[in-house]
Amino acid sequence: MANHLASKGIIVQLWAREEEVVQSVNGKHENSIYLAGIPLSEKVVATSSVAEAVNGAEQVYLIIPTPFIAKWLEQNQSFLPWWVPLVCCSKGIEQESLRTPYEILVDELPGKYHSKLAVVSGPSFAKEIGVGLPTSVTCAAQDAEVAKQVQLALATKAFRVYTATDVIGAELCGALKNVLAIACGASDGFGFGANARAALITRGLAEMTRLVVKKGGKASTITGLAGVGDLVLTCSSSLSRNYTTGHTMASNSLPEHKSKEESAKNFNKDLAVAEGVKTSLAVHLLAEKLSVEMPICAAVYEVIHKGVDIKTALRKLQDRPLREEHDEYQGTWVWSAL
Ligand SMILES: NC(=O)C1=CN([C@@H]2O[C@H](COP(=O)(O)OP(=O)(O)OC[C@H]3O[C@@H](n4cnc5c(N)ncnc54)[C@H](O)[C@@H]3O)[C@@H](O)[C@H]2O)C=CC1
Numbered sequence: 553m554a555n556h557l558a559s560k561g562i563i564v565q566l567w568a569r570e571e572e573v574v575q576s577v578n579g580k581h582e583n584s585i586y587l588a589g590i591p592l593s594e595k596v597v598a599t600s601s602v603a604e605a606v607n608g609a610e611q612v613y614l615i616i617p618t619p620f621i622a623k624w625l626e627q628n629q630s631f632l633p634w635w636v637p638l639v640c641c642s643k644g645i646e647q648e649s650l651r652t653p654y655e656i657l658v659d660e661l662p663g664k665y666h667s668k669l670a671v672v673s674g675p676s677f678a679k680e681i682g683v684g685l686p687t688s689v690t691c692a693a694q695d696a697e698v699a700k701q702v703q704l705a706l707a708t709k710a711f712r713v714y715t716a717t718d719v720i721g722a723e724l725c726g727a728l729k730n731v732l733a734i735a736c737g738a739s740d741g742f743g744f745g746a747n748a749r750a751a752l753i754t755r756g757l758a759e760m761t762r763l764v765v766k767k768g769g770k771a772s773t774i775t776g777l778a779g780v781g782d783l784v785l786t787c788s789s790s791l792s793r794n795y796t797t798g799h800t801m802a803s804n805s806l807p808e809h810k811s812k813e814e815s816a817k818n819f820n821k822d823l824a825v826a827e828g829v830k831t832s833l834a835v836h837l838l839a840e841k842l843s844v845e846m847p848i849c850a851a852v853y854e855v856i857h858k859g860v861d862i863k864t865a866l867r868k869l870q871d872r873p874l875r876e877e878h879d880e881y882q883g884t885w886v887w888s889a890l
């Protein structure tokens with residue numbers, strides 16, 4: 553995102569947690585730790601000081617993994633300007649509190665910040681955006697004017713930005729697609745085929761719809777870039793860490809698997825950065841709390857957090873009682889519950 557903004561001629565002050573990242577970005581114009589091989593603009597200037605990074609900022613982007621957001625805010629919120637848009641691009645749900653990144657921001661920051669909060673979501677692999685490949689995303693904010701400001705700041709010919717006001721819907725879609733991508737990766741890892749993946753994506757959308765609507769989001773968000781757009785992307789590309797996590801889990805469990813050691817190494821790496829791993833527990837708890845039927849997400853939760861055999865979990869999905877495809881759910885026609 554920093555490189556993308558810099559491509560518009562904007563000076564981007566990038567805060568990085570690791571000193572090696574600061575040195576790599578400033579010295580080699582590359583983030584050789586997290587985004588190796590992608591040349592960064594000289595307009596991206598890294599610092600390990602949050603105060604320095606936000607000094608004079610017209611907009612602030614907070615893009616760290618969801619589990620660290622609350623702690624980061626606790627340590628750094630005094631540096632954050634409340635008068636400029638604060639845009640979060642993280643995709644997940646916090647395990648203990650079951651909050652989305654926006655809900656964390658609202659809880660942790662004083663009220664004067666709230667009207668400036670926005671989220672950006674949609675199909676946006678960093679590796680593609682970093683080299684200027686085209687995509688379209690959504691910026692959602694309660695205040696339409698703030699969404700518009702972010703849209704104008706981010707939009708280029710290659711990076712099309714739509715605005716929306718359904719913040720919670722956009723965020724839940726971004727969190728759930730990570731869990732569903734683990735299921736799709738696993739299905740592909742077993743060689744279950746393209747039909748199975750398409751069915752998982754479609755029924756995954758049903759699960760997204762039910763949770764989004766129950767949490768007060770709009771069903772229409774599901775058909776947008778934050779919903780279908782990011783779900784299709786993440787569920788069908790090996791560029792996704794979540795998809796790769798599921799794929800590796802499945803490949804590891806195959807008896808004919810040749811290189812278990814290498815695979816385990818990759819799996820652990822992916823596990824560390826795939827938001828869907830932790831989010832699957834949060835989704836399980838949220839679905840239980842709100843009485844929302846989410847069988848695919850439940851299967852991912854059971855495999856990762858309960859040690860259920862992955863093939864058994866995926867096969868169990870097909871064994872559920874047969875029924876109609878759609879239900880009327882709180883006045884909206886959505887996919888059926890089972
Ligand atoms: N990488 C991608 O293609 C995309 C990522 N996102 C979302 O952006 C968020 C960040 O993901 P990535 O940049 O890919 O990072 P990542 O998933 O590669 O994780 C590494 C990042 O986390 C930071 N980090 C580690 N421990 C931390 C701590 N205790 N406090 C603060 N930061 C810490 C590291 O410094 C590093 O920048 C995630 O929620 C992800 O879902 C959203 C769209 C695309």
Ligand SMILES: O=C(CO)COP(=O)(O)O
Pocket residue numbers: 643674675676677678730733782785786791792793794795825826827
């Ligand atoms: O959110 C993403 C793309 O939009 C990145 O997905 P992964 O975290 O699975 O790589």
